[in-house]
Amino acid sequence: xxxxxxxxxxxxxxxxxxxSGKRSDGRGLNEYRNIQIDSGIIERAEGSARVRLGKTExxxxxxxxxxxxxxxxxxxxxxxxxxxxxxLASPDFEPGPxxxxxxxxxxxxxxxxxxxxxIDLETLCVESGKLVFVVFIDVYVLNHDGNLIDxxxxxxxxxxxxxxxxKYEVEDGQIVKKPGYTPLPxxxxxxxxxxxxxxxxxxxxxxxxxxxxxDARLTMTMDQNGNxxxxxxxxxxxxxxxxxxxxxxxxxxxxxxxxxKIVVKS
Amino acid sequence: MKANKKKTxxxxxxxxxxxxxxxxxxxxxxLDGRKLDELRPVKxxxxxxxxxxxxxxxxxxxxxxxxxxxxxxxxxPRHIAQQDRAVIQCRYxxxxxxxxxxxxxxxxxxxxxxxxVIREALEPAVFLEYYPKxxxxxxxEILQADGGxxxxxxxxxALALADAGIPMRDLVVACAAGKADGKxxxxxxxxxxxxGDADVPVxxxxxxxxxxxxxxxxxxxxxxxxxxLNMAIEGSKQLYAKQKEALKLKYVAVEEVEEE
Numbered sequence: 001x002x003x004x005x006x007x008x009x010x011x012x013x014x015x016x017x018x019x020s021g022k023r024s025d026g027r028g029l030n031e032y033r034n035i036q037i038d039s040g041i042i043e044r045a046e047g048s049a050r051v052r053l054g055k056t057e058x059x060x061x062x063x064x065x066x067x068x069x070x071x072x073x074x075x076x077x078x079x080x081x082x083x084x085x086x087x088l089a090s091p092d093f094e095p096g097p098x099x100x101x102x103x104x105x106x107x108x109x110x111x112x113x114x115x116x117x118x119i120d121l122e123t124l125c126v127e128s129g130k131l132v133f134v135v136f137i138d139v140y141v142l143n144h145d146g147n148l149i150d151x152x153x154x155x156x157x158x159x160x161x162x163x164x165x166x167k168y169e170v171e172d173g174q175i176v177k178k179p180g181y182t183p184l185p186x187x188x189x190x191x192x193x194x195x196x197x198x199x200x201x202x203x204x205x206x207x208x209x210x211x212x213x214x215d216a217r218l219t220m221t222m223d224q225n226g227n228x229x230x231x232x233x234x235x236x237x238x239x240x241x242x243x244x245x246x247x248x249x250x251x252x253x254x255x256x257x258x259x260x261k262i263v264v265k266s
Numbered sequence: 267m268k269a270n271k272k273k274t275x276x277x278x279x280x281x282x283x284x285x286x287x288x289x290x291x292x293x294x295x296x297l298d299g300r301k302l303d304e305l306r307p308v309k310x311x312x313x314x315x316x317x318x319x320x321x322x323x324x325x326x327x328x329x330x331x332x333x334x335x336x337x338x339x340x341x342x343p344r345h346i347a348q349q350d351r352a353v354i355q356c357r358y359x360x361x362x363x364x365x366x367x368x369x370x371x372x373x374x375x376x377x378x379x380x381x382x383v384i385r386e387a388l389e390p391a392v393f394l395e396y397y398p399k400x401x402x403x404x405x406x407e408i409l410q411a412d413g414g415x416x417x418x419x420x421x422x423x424a425l426a427l428a429d430a431g432i433p434m435r436d437l438v439v440a441c442a443a444g445k446a447d448g449k450x451x452x453x454x455x456x457x458x459x460x461x462g463d464a465d466v467p468v469x470x471x472x473x474x475x476x477x478x479x480x481x482x483x484x485x486x487x488x489x490x491x492x493x494x495l496n497m498a499i500e501g502s503k504q505l506y507a508k509q510k511e512a513l514k515l516k517y518v519a520v521e522e523v524e525e526e
Contacts, residue, residue: 004348004349004350100378100379100381100382103375103378103379103382104378104379104382104383106375107375107376107379111483114483115483115484115485116485216386216390218480223485226487226488227485227486227487227488228482228485228486228487228488228491229482229483229484229485230481230482230483231466231480231481231482232383232480232481233383233386233477233478233479233480233481234382234383234386235386236386236389237386237389237390237394238390239390239471239474239476239477239478240476240477240480241475241476241477242475242477242495242496242499245477245480245495246492246495249488249491249492250488253488
């Protein structure tokens, strides 16, 4: 962790800049860094994508296997999201089981996909109550330069859109693979945008310097109809006023639509 | 522990978890007889744990929640200490018997996330800069869960922090709103949370108009979300009055105990 004195000095500078509507790298308050999406980069995975958001880099791999459904939803496939803050990605990451930051990241990405019903999980049921497909989404952070949530959510969506399911037939309750593939049935395209509050300003797509000094952050995930499907406030010991939250929903509606075009086009 | 004494008739009512067809009837009355904007009955009490520096107990619907606060004390392990402020260590934990199907006492990913967001909901309230290099430990135990436990846990934890005499900008109070059967409702109970369409937990400091926790899952239009946020804040304000009452009551009650 950067020492608190350095953070205070940085914060002073960043707040001063923001007061005149500027950011340290010259971007506008709601402007994202360059987004680069490369799909299908891991051949062994059923789906994959690498997202570069400025210098932040995240790879998501999708693996598909079979398993038993949850007893309360016997005719739906299972979705699980896991996130690893790989130690090579930042001096602040350490090896070991996922810490609270990684768990939160995974759960926020999970909620966006789940609550927007992005995947048609009903088509992933092989035999009700017995056998369904399980979609594992593994988020792998390779370089941390801020805004991991948005980068991971975009990478997860791009990887799912890239996912191929093998064709199969059921014989005696067993799955028999057939030649050929079908795409994973995607029916919605959730996009997350994360605001940081620094001083009295809300900014989007924080770099690592901004993240270290932010008072609080707020992630809004919206589906393709412009409805909100997940929200998460976190990061730091600050708060949002009601006015700021409502302002954020308006910005998020525009921004998620803009980003969705980039992801869906890729 | 006073929590044991409080297991009264509510406990013996059936806790069955049948999925109902409708959550709200034609007259706008919910399964437990509440109106759309009506909170569940709530009881709060502070100073319930003799060993803790501060403590509180809360019942809200069938939720039963106990919070103990220790500190500020020297931070352990040392590397978590901050040179210019105290850190809050928060654990949200559900008792294995708090839900229908036994929950493993090991922390789930949900517990890890909730511990984090609850800590971040409390931090803005506490004057952490008064106690550098120390740790304030907040232990939240869900003895029985009935929906909205993260909110009830925050409301209780703020009381326990105040009971510990830790200086705060305001009490934090939390309440959820959500959507069920197409209607926006406040203070969701277990079934409404599970079967309903959306859940928006909110923590709030009324004196500062500060939202310190905000989450959502489900599906809401932007307008519905605004209504839900307003409703959750209104609910929080009602609970805030009860929090203050509970804190005052402690000092009234102390005299009575001494006379016995």
